[in-house]
Amino acid sequence: MVDAATVKSLARECGFELVGITTAEPPAEAGYYSEWLARGYAGEMGYLYGKRAEMRGDVHSLLPSAQSVIALGMLYNTPAPYSTQWTDEELGWISRYAWGEDYHEVMRARMRELVERLQALDRFEYKVCVDTSPVLERAYAQRAGLGWIGHNTCLINQKIGSWVFLGEVLVSLDLEPDGPAPFRCGTCRRCIDACPTEAIVPTGRPEGPAYALDSRLCISYWTIELRGAVPEEHREQAGRHVFGCDICQDVCPWNRRAPSGGDAAFAPRMAAPPLERLAALTEAEFEEMFRSSPVRRAGYSGFLRSVAVAMGNSGNPRFREALEKLAAGGDKLVREHACWALERIEKVVVT
Numbered sequence: 309m310v311d312a313a314t315v316k317s318l319a320r321e322c323g324f325e326l327v328g329i330t331t332a333e334p335p336a337e338a339g340y341y342s343e344w345l346a347r348g349y350a351g352e353m354g355y356l357y358g359k360r361a362e363m364r365g366d367v368h369s370l371l372p373s374a375q376s377v378i379a380l381g382m383l384y385n386t387p388a389p390y391s392t393q394w395t396d397e398e399l400g401w402i403s404r405y406a407w408g409e410d411y412h413e414v415m416r417a418r419m420r421e422l423v424e425r426l427q428a429l430d431r432f433e434y435k436v437c438v439d440t441s442p443v444l445e446r447a448y449a450q451r452a453g454l455g456w457i458g459h460n461t462c463l464i465n466q467k468i469g470s471w472v473f474l475g476e477v478l479v480s481l482d483l484e485p486d487g488p489a490p491f492r493c494g495t496c497r498r499c500i501d502a503c504p505t506e507a508i509v510p511t512g513r514p515e516g517p518a519y520a521l522d523s524r525l526c527i528s529y530w531t532i533e534l535r536g537a538v539p540e541e542h543r544e545q546a547g548r549h550v551f552g553c554d555i556c557q558d559v560c561p562w563n564r565r566a567p568s569g570g571d572a573a574f575a576p577r578m579a580a581p582p583l584e585r586l587a588a589l590t591e592a593e594f595e596e597m598f599r600s601s602p603v604r605r606a607g608y609s610g611f612l613r614s615v616a617v618a619m620g621n622s623g624n625p626r627f628r629e630a631l632e633k634l635a636a637g638g639d640k641l642v643r644e645h646a647c648w649a650l651e652r653i654e655k656v657v658v659t
C-alpha cells in the first residue's frame with residue numbers, strides 16, 4: 309500500500325530535494341494561461357498553442373485515471389559564480405540550468421526509479437512529465453507546497469531558492485494532498501528592475517499574479533526558443549548571453565543562500581566559454597561539445613546567431629576576424645547577425 313509519507317521518503321531517496329502532493333484537479337489559475345497566450349506572450353512557441361494549450365490546464369487529458377499529482381523538484385545550483393559576475397568581455401554566458409547534463413534525461417530516469425519502487429508496493433496507473441508535457445508545472449508545484457511563483461514567474465522554495473527543475477508523476481492513487489505554499493515576494497521588485505529587457509510585465513489584474521513574463525522580450529526566449537532573427541531593436545539588450553538568461557534569478561534574495569545540489573550530473577561542464585572558441589565551432593564540433601546538454605536545443609545556426617550578437621555587444625575589436633568569417637558563411641541567419649555585430653563593434657569602438 310502506498311501512502312503520502314512513503315512517496316515522500318522514496319522521492320528523497322531517489323534524489324529529489326523537493327516533493328509534495330496535490331490533487332489532479334485543474335489549478336485555479338488555469339484560465340490565466342489562455343489570457344497569457346491571447347496577449348501574445350508566448351511569441352512563436354508553437355507547442356504552447358492549439359490542442360496542447362487546451363490540455364495544459366487539466367492533467368486528466370494525459371492520464372484520465374489521475375487522482376493525485378506528485379510534484380518533484382531537483383536542485384541544480386552549483387557554487388560557480390552568477391552570470392552577473394562573469395565580467396570578462398571575451399566570455400559568453402550560458403545559463404546555469406544548461407551547464408551540465410540535460411535535466412530532462414536526468415529527471416526522467418530518477419522519476420522512473422521512483423515509480424518502479426512505488427510499483428513494487430502497489431499497482432497503479434501513472435504518467436511521468438518533465439517540462440515537455442502540456443502541464444502547468446509551476447501551478448501544480450505551488451499547490452503541492454513546493455514554493456510560490458515569484459514576480460519573476462519562477463517557482464521559489466523558501467529554503468533552497470529557485471534553481472530547481474520541476475517534474476510531476478501523475479498517479480491513479482488517492483494520496484493525502486499538501487497545502488499550497490504562501491507568496492513571499494512581498495513588495496520586492498528586484499527582478500523586475502534588473503531585467504535588462506523589461507520582460508516582466510504587470511498583468512493589471514486586481515486578483516491573481518501581479519506580473520507575467522512576455523517571452524517576446526525575454527533573452528531566454530531569443531537564445532533558446534526563437535528560430536529566426538532576434539528582433540534588431542532588442543539585440544543590444546541581449547548582452548553576452550549565448551544560451552538562456554539568469555538575471556532575474558541571480559538578483560533574487562531567496563537565492564542568496566541557495567545551497568548547491570550534490571548531483572554530479574549538473575556539475576558545470578561549460579559555464580562561460582570564450583566567444584571566439586564558440587564562433588569557430590563546426591556543426592560536428594557543436595554537436596559533440598553539447599551532446600546531452602540542453603544547449604543543443606538552440607540548434608547550430610541559432611547558437612551561432614546568438615554568439616554573433618554577444619560578440620557584437622562585447623564591443624571587442626578582437627572579434628572582427630571571427631565575425632567576418634561568420635558573415636561570409638553559408639547560413640543566412642548567421643550572416644545577417646554577424647554583419648550586425650560587425651557594425652555594432654565599429655559603433656562601440658568609435659563612440
Ligand code: B12
Nearest residue numbers: 337340344403439445447462463473474520521528552553
Ligand atoms: C514556455 C517556457 C518558457 C518560456 C516562457 C517562460 C514563462 N515564464 O512562462 C521561456 C523560453 C521564456 C522560458 C524561460 C525560462 N525557463 Co522555462 N518553461 C517554459 C514551459 C515549457 C512552459 C511555461 C508556461 O506554461 N508558461 C506560461 C505561463 C502562463 O505559465 P506559468 O509560468 O506556469 O504561470 C502561471 C503563473 O505564473 C500565473 N501567470 C503567469 N503568467 C500570467 C499572466 C497573466 C495575465 C496572469 C493573470 C497570470 C499569469 O498563472 C500561470 C498559470 O498557472 C515550462 C515547463 C512547463 N511545462 O510548465 C518551463 C519552465 C517554467 N522553465 C524553467 C526554466 C528553468 C526556465 C529558465 C530559468 C531557463 C533559463 N535560465 O533561461 C527561464 C526563466 C525565465 C523566467 N523568468 O520565467 C523551469 C522553471 C523552474 C522554476 N523553478 O520555476 C520550468 C518549469 C521547466 C522545468 N520542468 O523545470 N521558459
Ligand code: SF4
Nearest residue numbers: 503526527553555556
Ligand atoms: S530571463 Fe532575463 S530577460 Fe527573461 S525575464 Fe529574466 S532577466 Fe528578463
Ligand code: SF4
Nearest residue numbers: 458459493496499560
Ligand atoms: S527578486 Fe524579489 S520580487 Fe523577484 S522573485 Fe525574488 S523575491 Fe520575488
